[in-house]
Amino acid sequence: MTNQEFIKSIEKEFTEKGSAIPEETKIIIENTLNKYGENKWWLSTDLKTIGYYQLFEDVLVVDFSKFHEGIEKLLGRPIWTHEFGLNLNKVREDAQLAWDGYIKLQSEIESDVTIGINTIIDYCEENNKPLIGIVK
Secondary structure: OOHHHHHHHHHHHHHHOOOOOOHHHHHHHHHHHHOOOOOOHHHOOOHHHHHHHHHOOOOOOOOHHHHHHHHHHHHOOOOOOHHHHHOHHHHHHHHHHHHOOOOOOHHHHHHHHHHHHHHHHHHHHHOOOOOOOOOO
């Protein structure tokens, strides 16, 4: 599948949902895909591959749920969406380690989950935002 065909497939999904992709967005996506040359990771059937490459790409080129599932599979733990905004560097560090073959101990995974939860708690406290329903 060429990059143009991939963009058309995304466009078709949007059209079926009653939406459209602006031309400037299609250009941004095409430029993003082109920079990877023959590495068409967005077409991979391996969710870990999709998750890894998308994490380091600022332009979202795959469905967010596919990306999210891939990162969780790669890291072997749940990833809360706030971690992409508040703790992105840590998620990227962990993903790079996992991609390079480092296998975390269960205690390290549990620590990462706690860090993810504490990040949102700290953010809410620092910004005077209410937080509902977190149980430790």
